Amino acid sequence: MVRRVQELARQLGIYYKKSRYLSPNAMPWTRARVQWEFMRRQSYVVWPLYGPVLKAFKEGRLEIDQNVTLLPGCWLNLGTETARIRIGRNVYLNGNLMVASYDLVEIGEFSAIGRGALILNAPHRTSDPNIPIMLQGMEGNGPTRIGKNVWMGNNAAVIGGVTIGDRAVIAANSVVTNDVAPGTVVAGIPARATKRVSPRPDVATTGSIDGAVASPEA
Numbered sequence: 001m002v003r004r005v006q007e008l009a010r011q012l013g014i015y016y017k018k019s020r021y022l023s024p025n026a027m028p029w030t031r032a033r034v035q036w037e038f039m040r041r042q043s044y045v046v047w048p049l050y051g052p053v054l055k056a057f058k059e060g061r062l063e064i065d066q067n068v069t070l071l072p073g074c075w076l077n078l079g080t081e082t083a084r085i086r087i088g089r090n091v092y093l094n095g096n097l098m099v100a101s102y103d104l105v106e107i108g109e110f111s112a113i114g115r116g117a118l119i120l121n122a123p124h125r126t127s128d129p130n131i132p133i134m135l136q137g138m139e140g141n142g143p144t145r146i147g148k149n150v151w152m153g154n155n156a157a158v159i160g161g162v163t164i165g166d167r168a169v170i171a172a173n174s175v176v177t178n179d180v181a182p183g184t185v186v187a188g189i190p191a192r193a194t195k196r197v198s199p200r201p202d203v204a205t206t207g208s209i210d211g212a213v214a215s216p217e218a
């Protein structure tokens with residue numbers, strides 16, 4: 001009987017450790033503290049939010065500016081000590097976005113990232129044939145920088161340490177593996193430039209930046 005209780009306690013301990021690592025935001029008090037951090041930045045997150053967000057806030061590895069919106073199911077995977085995510089003001093992150101960072105991942109102000117988009121820069125090592133890939137560790141390939149006022153379509157992916165220039169547009173379902181010049185539309189797998197984002201003075205825009213916390217020029 002004692003042995004069965006000990007075994008149960010051991011299994012519970014393992015399960016608890018896994019849940020602390022894999023669902024760090026599950027507890028209501030953690031959720032409240034994460035929401036507090038967002039509230040203080042005039043930002044908003046729709047639950048669920050995945051990833052060790054509170055720890056990263058405390059360690060200064062997660063920086064979220066004012067008026068940032070996260071829709072449900074975003075996963076900020078800051079799994080390693082080197083991982084950093086910096087999100088500029090007025091950024092809009094649609095649901096089910098995954099950011100996996102080993103290095104810095106930066107998203108510039110006023111960028112809008114589509115639902116199910118992937119920003120992946122935490123490459124597993126694959127070179128040792130005798131060790132499972134998941135146990136080989138990771139290696140960085142430099143920061144991923146997404147500029148200001150970038151529009152990334154649904155399910156688009158950005159892979160590796162690339163830089164996407166300001167006002168670029170990434171078409172839905174594209175996979176970006178190289179730098180994108182500012183003001184360029186890219187599409188396809190791998191993403192290639194299809195055209196420039198050209199001003200259309202003949203077409204009236206419907207929005208204004210009055211409601212935004214800060215203007216893009218500020």
Ligand SMILES: CC(C)(COP(=O)(O)OP(=O)(O)OC[C@H]1O[C@@H](n2cnc3c(N)ncnc32)[C@H](O)[C@@H]1OP(=O)(O)O)[C@@H](O)C(=O)NCCC(=O)NCCS
Pocket residue numbers: 113114115152153154155169170171172173174185186187188194
């Ligand atoms: C990038 C985008 C804005 C371009 O729209 P557009 O300026 O009207 O472009 P066009 O439809 O004229 O297409 C230009 C070329 O790119 C190609 N293209 C457009 N979108 C593509 C995509 N997602 N994947 C591959 N090729 C694409 C077109 O086939 C066309 O190629 P062609 O010249 O050989 O015929 C649009 O395709 C897109 O992906 N929008 C994102 C939608 C989205 O995800 N919304 C949800 C978030 S709010």
